[in-house]
Amino acid sequence: MVSVQEAFRIIESVDARIENEEVDILTSRGRVLAESIMADRDFPPFNRVAMDGIAVQASHFKGSGQLFSIEAVQAAGVAPLVLKDPNNGIEVMTGSVLPENTTAVVRYEDIEMKEGWAKILINSVEAGKNIHFQGIDAKHGSELLKSGQKISAAEVALFASVGKKSVRVFNFPITAVISSGDELVEIDEIPEAHQIRKSNIYSLQAAMLEIGWKSDSFHFLDDKEMVKKSLQKLLKSHDILILSGGVSKGKFDFIPEALEELGIRKLFHQVSQRPGKPFWFGTSEDKSKIVFALPGNPVSTFLCFYKYIKPWVMNCFGIKHKPLTAQLTADVNFSPTLTYFLQVRTEIQNGILLAYPNTGGGSGDFANLKGVDGFLELPLEKSEFKTGEVYPYIPFRQ
Amino acid sequence: MVSVQEAFRIIESVDARIENEEVDILTSRGRVLAESIMADRDFPPFNRVAMDGIAVQASHFKGSGQLFSIEAVQAAGVAPLVLKDPNNGIEVMTGSVLPENTTAVVRYEDIEMKEGWAKILINSVEAGKNIHFQGIDAKHGSELLKSGQKISAAEVALFASVGKKSVRVFNFPITAVISSGDELVEIDEIPEAHQIRKSNIYSLQAAMLEIGWKSDSFHFLDDKEMVKKSLQKLLKSHDILILSGGVSKGKFDFIPEALEELGIRKLFHQVSQRPGKPFWFGTSEDKSKIVFALPGNPVSTFLCFYKYIKPWVMNCFGIKHKPLTAQLTADVNFSPTLTYFLQVRTEIQNGILLAYPNTGGGSGDFANLKGVDGFLELPLEKSEFKTGEVYPYIPFRQ
Numbered sequence: 001m002v003s004v005q006e007a008f009r010i011i012e013s014v015d016a017r018i019e020n021e022e023v024d025i026l027t028s029r030g031r032v033l034a035e036s037i038m039a040d041r042d043f044p045p046f047n048r049v050a051m052d053g054i055a056v057q058a059s060h061f062k063g064s065g066q067l068f069s070i071e072a073v074q075a076a077g078v079a080p081l082v083l084k085d086p087n088n089g090i091e092v093m094t095g096s097v098l099p100e101n102t103t104a105v106v107r108y109e110d111i112e113m114k115e116g117w118a119k120i121l122i123n124s125v126e127a128g129k130n131i132h133f134q135g136i137d138a139k140h141g142s143e144l145l146k147s148g149q150k151i152s153a154a155e156v157a158l159f160a161s162v163g164k165k166s167v168r169v170f171n172f173p174i175t176a177v178i179s180s181g182d183e184l185v186e187i188d189e190i191p192e193a194h195q196i197r198k199s200n201i202y203s204l205q206a207a208m209l210e211i212g213w214k215s216d217s218f219h220f221l222d223d224k225e226m227v228k229k230s231l232q233k234l235l236k237s238h239d240i241l242i243l244s245g246g247v248s249k250g251k252f253d254f255i256p257e258a259l260e261e262l263g264i265r266k267l268f269h270q271v272s273q274r275p276g277k278p279f280w281f282g283t284s285e286d287k288s289k290i291v292f293a294l295p296g297n298p299v300s301t302f303l304c305f306y307k308y309i310k311p312w313v314m315n316c317f318g319i320k321h322k323p324l325t326a327q328l329t330a331d332v333n334f335s336p337t338l339t340y341f342l343q344v345r346t347e348i349q350n351g352i353l354l355a356y357p358n359t360g361g362g363s364g365d366f367a368n369l370k371g372v373d374g375f376l377e378l379p380l381e382k383s384e385f386k387t388g389e390v391y392p393y394i395p396f397r398q
Numbered sequence: 399m400v401s402v403q404e405a406f407r408i409i410e411s412v413d414a415r416i417e418n419e420e421v422d423i424l425t426s427r428g429r430v431l432a433e434s435i436m437a438d439r440d441f442p443p444f445n446r447v448a449m450d451g452i453a454v455q456a457s458h459f460k461g462s463g464q465l466f467s468i469e470a471v472q473a474a475g476v477a478p479l480v481l482k483d484p485n486n487g488i489e490v491m492t493g494s495v496l497p498e499n500t501t502a503v504v505r506y507e508d509i510e511m512k513e514g515w516a517k518i519l520i521n522s523v524e525a526g527k528n529i530h531f532q533g534i535d536a537k538h539g540s541e542l543l544k545s546g547q548k549i550s551a552a553e554v555a556l557f558a559s560v561g562k563k564s565v566r567v568f569n570f571p572i573t574a575v576i577s578s579g580d581e582l583v584e585i586d587e588i589p590e591a592h593q594i595r596k597s598n599i600y601s602l603q604a605a606m607l608e609i610g611w612k613s614d615s616f617h618f619l620d621d622k623e624m625v626k627k628s629l630q631k632l633l634k635s636h637d638i639l640i641l642s643g644g645v646s647k648g649k650f651d652f653i654p655e656a657l658e659e660l661g662i663r664k665l666f667h668q669v670s671q672r673p674g675k676p677f678w679f680g681t682s683e684d685k686s687k688i689v690f691a692l693p694g695n696p697v698s699t700f701l702c703f704y705k706y707i708k709p710w711v712m713n714c715f716g717i718k719h720k721p722l723t724a725q726l727t728a729d730v731n732f733s734p735t736l737t738y739f740l741q742v743r744t745e746i747q748n749g750i751l752l753a754y755p756n757t758g759g760g761s762g763d764f765a766n767l768k769g770v771d772g773f774l775e776l777p778l779e780k781s782e783f784k785t786g787e788v789y790p791y792i793p794f795r796q
Contacts, residue, residue, distance in 0.1 A: 075580065181475060251473070
């Protein structure tokens with residue numbers, strides 16, 4: 001049995017082989033960038049007018065009340081005009097190029113316009129005012145984004161700005177999600193009294209799709225020879241197996257044995273945690289095949305994905321795990337020498353992430369996760385956890 | 399000019415016509431449930447064994463060291479066996495039905511097994527131990543989830559448990575996203591020195607797709623008659639228009655005028671905020687057509703989506719907006735009488751959401767949002783904002 005910290009470290013030390021693919025920028029959101037993005041020109045690409053108003057030569061401003069004759073209108077999307085007389089001005093629109101021979105923009109709010117003239121109503125006009133200077137955000141050729149950047153809508157816009165309709169993103173490893181157990185039937189079957197419908201492959205696949213991770217799904221019946229044959233096949237076609245069920249101490253829990261017979265070396269079996277203690281993890285000798293064998297209890301499977309597998313795959317993409325923390329809002333006792341993943345509802349109040357324990361009790365099934373947002377990780381060293389104390393937090397809602 | 403609070407209230411008071419559609423449960427994640435989900439049986443559906451071990455009659459337990467003869471093995475997925483002799487036990491597997499005539503499960507860890515006998519190593523065996531009782535999570539016919547629930551992977555698993563391969567979710571309104579301005583060229587064009595590539599429709603569409611909101615995109619050139627014609631067409635084909643650009647005071651900013659000529663009544667123009675002051679909002683008389691006309695500055699467009707439009711559409715689905723808050727980590731001064739949306743990087747430390755101001759300066763373009771996670775909303779009533787103070791926070795990364 002290993003501790004939660006050891007399990008995390010052991011998993012993190014194994015790297016999946018990660019390839020990449022080119023995707024349309026609109027579908028790149030949520031993925032991780034696999035190339036660096038360079039500025040193909042200065043940003044902004046020209047001295048850009050930041051407010052509607054008139055552009056003048058600041059050095060020719062003498063004081064409030066001064067009149068500037070309007071020589072022309074500089075629209076956005078048009079090559080820059082040239083101010084002929086430094087005592088005149090050019091009317092300018094937000095987003096347009098600053099006209100040549102002008103050094104400041106005075107906003108409409110600060111002038112009075114009439115028939116070809118603008119009267120300045122303010123006392124000072126500084127050079128550079130209301131101008132976004134060429135290159136202030138980035139110089140031509142500089143690196144705008146590094147490989148390993150998680151892509152939000154802001155990055156999508158940046159891709160567009162530099163002329164990229166598609167970008168390279170990291171691919172998730174080829175993954176099979178496998179449930180097991182004779183008690184499980186398909187969603188669209190009517191279960192016998194002693195049967196239940198499969199739910200773990202759906203929670204796993206949905207949680208994976210949340211970050212863009214596609215997978216194939218399979219089901220094993222409780223028959224060791226069949227399980228072994230299927231595993232052998234899947235270890236050829238897939239790099240990552242995520243199993244759910246069949247790893248406890250029960251008579252039909254032969255998945256660890258079958259895996260070891262197929263050359264998958266156990267890196268740990270059992271983690272000192274609740275739920276999810278029977279968690280098994282192993283790899284092939286050359287680490288090209290990675291197997292997460294999770295306990296079949298629905299909440300265990302779910303927790304193990306968010307606590308271990310999601311941070312692991314992001315780490316494979318080069319994104320370091322930054323644990324969240326939340327503040328407990330009630331006293332909790334838990335005496336077993338296990339790390340306890342307490343189900344909590346969370347809320348940000350006054351800048352503080354508060355964790356309200358789910359006092360439901362319940363079976364560890366999904367019907368029990370109603371109103372739960374994540375898990376607070378209460379360390380095994382303690383058995384009393386007090387209101388106001390802060391612990392690591394693993395969210396599963398966004 | 400209205401305040402940020404008034405703008406928010408005015409927008410919130412307008413409801414879009416929301417329909418719904420049936421989607422596969424695996425693609426339902428992130429959407430909002432449009433039906434209630436009922437338990438089609440008890441959950442758990444039977445008294446379920448929670449640990450591998452032996453099932454016995456607790457009332458026949460006399461003390462540590464007692465031997466129980468093993469009558470049979472109860473596997474998961476098999477109809478319940480019946481314990482014949484109350485002094486015997488039945489070996490049981492996690493997930494199996496509790497055998498009839500048994501009332502407690504003793505874990506393998508608490509027994510010694512040998513040749514058909516189990517020796518109990520603990521001092522007490524309470525009735526109900528290690529059993530998840532039928533219906534403890536939910537009773538047959540009870541409501542598991544209400545319409546209006548945002549769907550996470552946990553809900554997907556719950557759908558599977560009750561036999562639903564597809565569920566009804568709310569549809570986003572039919573929406574057009576429109577950029578405007580002669581200075582904008584397509585992504586795959588090489589811009590002239592005075593031109594830039596379109597980026598706002600990409601940031602808007604990517605931000606919308608984040609919550610599953612699909613839209614059509616269009617571009618308007620700076621020609622009032624053409625703009626008006628196109629708007630007229632789009633107001634027939636789409637219920638929601640989100641425009642970017644053409645709403646300032648400039649000579650070519652005739653979008654508000656064109657909209658009003660087409661019968662879209664202004665509900666506000668200009669919000670006392672930076673960035674995003676020229677924001678225009680209106681609806682048709684019968685409120686069936688809703689128009690958000692956002693300022694063209696990239697960061698303004700982006701901010702207005704996350705601050706106003708995203709909460710608005712979730713509100714249309716019945717999800718009340720819960721503002722986040724974060725703590726400022728540095729003093730900030732801002733004297734204009736405007737609500738200031740400060741660009742911040744955030745981090746949770748010790749349970750506290752900390753907001754680090756982005757000190758970049760920059761142009762308000764996307765190249766400037768590198769390393770920024772969201773906006774801290776600094777109220778217009780104040781001009782000095784101190785380290786440690788807490789303000790509303792609008793995130794744009796997940």
